Amino acid sequence: xxxxxxxxxxxxxLGRLLPQEEMLEVxxxxxxxxxxxxxxxxxxxxxVALVPEAVSLLVSNGHNVVVETNAGKAxxxxxxxxxxxxxxxxxxxKTVFQSHIILKIAPPSLSEIEMxxxxxxxxxxxxxxxQPENYIAKLMSNKxxxxxxxxxxxxxxxxxxxxxxxxxxxxMSMLVGAEYLSGFNSGGRAAMLGGISGVPPTEVVIIxxxxxxxxxxxxxxxxxxxxxxxxxxxYRLRRLQNDLGTRIYTSIIQxxxxxxxxxxxxLAIGAIRAKDGRTPCVxxxxxxxxxxxxxxxxxxxxx
Numbered sequence: 001x002x003x004x005x006x007x008x009x010x011x012x013x014l015g016r017l018l019p020q021e022e023m024l025e026v027x028x029x030x031x032x033x034x035x036x037x038x039x040x041x042x043x044x045x046x047x048v049a050l051v052p053e054a055v056s057l058l059v060s061n062g063h064n065v066v067v068e069t070n071a072g073k074a075x076x077x078x079x080x081x082x083x084x085x086x087x088x089x090x091x092x093x094k095t096v097f098q099s100h101i102i103l104k105i106a107p108p109s110l111s112e113i114e115m116x117x118x119x120x121x122x123x124x125x126x127x128x129x130x131q132p133e134n135y136i137a138k139l140m141s142n143k144x145x146x147x148x149x150x151x152x153x154x155x156x157x158x159x160x161x162x163x164x165x166x167x168x169x170x171x172m173s174m175l176v177g178a179e180y181l182s183g184f185n186s187g188g189r190a191a192m193l194g195g196i197s198g199v200p201p202t203e204v205v206i207i208x209x210x211x212x213x214x215x216x217x218x219x220x221x222x223x224x225x226x227x228x229x230x231x232x233x234x235y236r237l238r239r240l241q242n243d244l245g246t247r248i249y250t251s252i253i254q255x256x257x258x259x260x261x262x263x264x265x266x267l268a269i270g271a272i273r274a275k276d277g278r279t280p281c282v283x284x285x286x287x288x289x290x291x292x293x294x295x296x297x298x299x300x301x302x303x
Contacts, residue, residue: 034064036099037087039071042106046074049103049123052085059086068096107131113138121145129278163211169300170215170271174204177267177298178223189294191266194224201226205261207253207282208271209236212300214243216269221246228261231272253282263290270299 035058037049048071050058055065065087069079079089090096097115102108104124108116116122122139126148139146149161178193181202195201202225206213209231217240220227228249231237237250251257262268262283268291272279279301288297 032062032064033101034066034099036090036096036102037065037067037071038093038096038102038104038108038112039068040074040105041109041112045106047105048072048075048077049105051075052077052081052087055082055087056085064088066090066096066099068093107135110135110138113142113144116142116144119143119145121147123147123149125150166211166273167215170212170217171219173212173216173269173271173298173300174219174223174267177204177269177296180296180298181267183294189266189292191294193220193267202266203261203264204228204267204269205230205258205265206269206271207231207258208269208273208301209233209240209250210271210273212271212273213269214240216271216300217244217248220267221248225267228265230258230261255282255284258282259287259290262287263292265291266295268295268297270297270301272301274301 035050037055040047050065050067051072055067058065065082065085067079067082067087067089069089069091072078072082083089093112094115096102097112098117099120101121101123102116104122107124107126108122120142122144124146126146127150128136128148150159150165152159152161154160174193181189181191181193183190191202193202193204202223204216204220204225204227206216206220206227206229209229213229213231217227217229221244226249228251229237229240230251230253231240232253234252237252241247241250251261268283270283272282274280291297
């Protein structure tokens with residue numbers, strides 16, 4: 001096509017007459033998720049699913065986090081910290097349970113499941129062995145995708161969440177036992193865990209050589225206590241010796257040997273974790289009756 005207009009106007013008109021690429025509107029897909037953090041209502045549960053730092057990370061990646069008011073109060077995280085991290089503070093529990101993803105520590109109760117909508121995702125420790133028969137049916141009726149984080153495995157076949165919680169439990173069992181043994185607030189024997197120079201060390205018996213037992217042993221050895229570990233797995237006992245890097249007293253759970261150790265113990269830690277079902281009972285009432293007056297028992301694995 002020719003144009004009679006010289007120079008730039010001619011080129012401009014020629015370009016306007018040429019076929020142009022059609023511009024269509026591109027739809028913007030929303031990828032932001034709404035993540036709900038309800039307040040824990042289980043008896044003596046003081047934890048919260050996400051700390052403010054984790055909330056800030058999710059918000060900076062474009063997601064919306066809804067935190068129920070006072071959800072972190074028992075863990076010393078107030079609403080202001082969550083609000084400054086970018087979370088929305090909800091004063092209605094049902095609002096939180098309408099989120100796309102719900103994060104909880106303790107399993108939701110049946111009344112909480114009632115507040116959930118359809119096709120949501122739940123991350124929680126579901127504790128399947130203690131739930132009523134209609135619990136799963138209720139989740140299924142709402143078409144909820146429930147992920148029990150205590151059953152998540154990594155590439156090595158280890159349960160990372162359970163291991164982390166077991167490490168905490170092992171350390172805390174020794175600290176709690178030391179507090180009761182000292183007797184400042186509990187009327188105990190006024191004994192110091194570990195002892196001092198010239199005084200025999202405190203006797204600690206740990207039943208179970210798993211993660212809880214390992215970290216309880218680490219804490220006890222660090223405080224200077226004399227440690228005895230019992231387990232029915234030679235493999236776990238060997239692994240414990242190697243991981244601790246020191247030789248300690250270990251034994252298979254033989255009732256006579258265990259009873260003798262408990263009779264001399266100042267502190268006993270129950271750290272057995274059953275693979276399936278309830279934790280086996282290996283310490284009898286007779287064994288407990290033979291223990292020292294004022295001795296302390298901390299059972300991490302009690303059902």
